Amino acid sequence: MLTPDIQQQSGEQMPRQVHDPGQQLLAHHPVQQLALGDEVWSLQQLLVLLEYGLRSAPDLTSALELWGEGISLLGLPWYPQLQYQAHATRLSFLPLQEDRPLTTLWFAVQLLHQQLLRQLPAHEFTLEWPERQRMADSATTGESLAIRYGPLPVLHLPAANTPYTPEPGLAELHEPLVSLIHRLHRLGSRPRSLLEQLKQWLDLALPEQLSLQELASRLQISTRSLQRQLAQQQASYSSLLEEVRKNRAISLLCHSRYSAQEVGLRLGYQDAPSFQRAFRHWFGLPPGEFRSRYFAQDEQPQLPAVVLYYAINELQEQSMRQYNGARVWICVRNLAFDKSLQLQCEDHDGIWRPYTATFERFLSAEVELWSTPSLPVHHPLRFRIEYRVGGHTYLDNNGGQDYCLNEPVLLGPHAAICHQLLWFAEPRPFASSPGHPSGRIVGRLFTRQAWTQGWALWPDGRREPLLGEPCGNGVQWQLSAASPDPSQPLCFEFTHPTPYQRLQLDNQGEGFLPRQL
Structure with missing residues (x-):
């Protein structure tokens, strides 16, 4: 493999012989770990993913497109552009910033050449490089890459229809690897600005x-x-x-x-x-x-100026990368009349876009509940909350990590939440007494803690059990019971027998009135 002497702005001269371009890429890359969403991947792990993606690819086009996506994944500031011709394929690299860092790209191209030679051993490759070079000793690995001067880095490869056979035993890994690389690419190793x-x-x-x-x-x-x-x-x-x-x-x-x-x-x-x-x-x-202003002096904290109440993903899938049905509810303290509330959400293209929340109802004299409409945003939904009031901006970004709605429900710090309570009339049996409507009440609640038993309580002392099951970062409780009178407010109770613990959800002592359908 031929290696040029590339003089960087720092005065550092690259080595003239490269036995392992992968190791040289690791040595010259400015970081060894990349943050992809909430995950941290080492550069070495990402190179292994890309290598097996090439070795398992069904054809040359799939291999090159996957590797082109890997350039962005590795954080290299170059845009790879593929051009397919009748007898050749041209892979150009366009700079994404004013200064063109060539060192890491050089080793990345050498690594690609080395890996493609496994599947295309009898074919020739030519590289155009934007710096005039003294040709190094070619007796490095026995593999050669013809190099000539050009204004931009361009790798000339065989035609797209050139036979390209995946390595035995690896073909079935290609689709899972592609899905994983696509997911990591969507998370983004580099923010878009x-x-x-x-x-x-x-x-x-x-x-x-x-x-x-x-x-x-x-x-x-x-x-x-x-x-x-x-x-x-x-x-x-x-x-x-x-x-x-x-x-x-x-x-x-x-x-x-x-x-x-x-x-x-x-x-x-x-x-x-x-x-x-x-x-x-x-x-x-x-x-x-x-x-x-946000915490009392005792051990029980008061509500911050803004805090996530809960978020629901109804999983109404529209496509692989977008869904419709995610809604977020936020608690804000009523600090002033003139206020605004926005969610900053990460979209499928990696750009954070604002979505406005609106007032829904009062939770107490000092606390308001605001909510968003359905959000057609990238899945999983990543968001942070911005509350502007009185010339100040208050932020809830999950302790600096942002929120990620990747389950059906994401609960904030509240111990229990009544999400939905509905009453609807049912057909009255023929023998039932006139003037006494027959109906059914259904409800959906969430608790952060897993309680042994949950109950719905009526003012007349009637109790109906709730059915609980794990859901997201809490427990979902469902109610379905006959209820002839929709005007009766309900309270809810959750208990542990040993040691005895009790949580009551009563809407500040007023109970919850179902919405009539």
């Missing part, structure tokens, strides 16, 4: 603080180029770090029992006074006073 990518790296690194130089190195561009790109988007390194720390501070103060000093340490501040000064600058009050 420069600012989101930088904020993700800064957030994942906390309490360590990545420098501007380290961020530029991960992007494989110069520090000056990164500063210029940030300025073009009216941002700076310090403003991004401040935004990341502000969001994490809100999450930790509102959703944990860490002391203010511990929160500061988790944000990367060296001492408590530094964190105190920064927090006052952000919000105009110290973190202790900020927390006192």
Whole structure:
């Protein structure tokens, strides 16, 4: 395999002989682990997935398209473009950023060439490369790749209809591997915007603080180029770090029992006074006073300014990547009359889009329930909640991790929720007394804890058992009982016999009235 001398901006010269391009790619890649949604994959694991994807592919077209998707998955800032011709295939690489980092792409192309030779040993490959090179000693692996100068990296391969046979025993693995690679690609190893990518790296690194130089190195561009790109988007390194720390501070103060000093340490501040000064600058009050607005001084926390109540995915599938039927309910404290509530949801293309929530009803004198319409968004639904009121923005992003609705239901911190209570008339038996309507009440409730027994309670002392089953991160309880009077409010009770525990859900003592159909 022929290897050029490529002089990078840093002055580093690549080695002239490469026995293992995979190891060289690992050595020159700026990161060894990539965050894909809530998962963390090592670069080595992703390379193995792509290798077996090529070895199990049924034809050359499938192999190249899968490998092209892997370029983005590996976080390389190049867009692979396939062009099929009668007697050849052309794989071009278009740069996605101003500075063109060639080192990692060079080893990735060498690795692709090496792997394709297993299936196409008798065919020739030619590489166009945008830097003039001194040809290295070709006696490295016995394999050769003809190289010539070109303005952009282009790999010339055999025609798409060239016989390409998967390795024995691997063909049946191809579809599962493709599905896994597609899923990881949708999660996205790289956020779709420069600012989101930088904020993700800064957030994942906390309490360590990545420098501007380290961020530029991960992007494989110069520090000056990164500063210029940030300025073009009216941002700076310090403003991004401040935004990341502000969001994490809100999450930790509102959703944990860490002391203010511990929160500061988790944000990367060296001492408590530094964190105190920064927090006052952000919000105009110290973190202790900020927390006192959301938590009582005893052990029982009050409701934060905004918190997830629950989310339902009715699984009304529309396609593999989109569904219709996901709804989210949010509790907000009534801090002012003029307020707005949005969900930031990650769509199938990786872009976060806002969806507006509207007021539904009061849960108490101070707490309102807001909800979204059905959300035709990427599955699984990833979201965070933004509550704007009185010139302030309050965030519920699940402690900095965002929420992920990948089950039928996702419950917030509340112990029990009455999701639905309906009453409908049933045909009255011929012998029943006139003037006494016959009807049935059905309900659906959720609890975070698995209780031994659940009951529906009527004002006249009647009790009907609830049927419970695990659902998402809690338990779903269903009610179906005869009920002649739809005007009677219901309460619910959940118990454990040993040791005795009891939870009552009574809607602030008023009970729940069913909706009549």
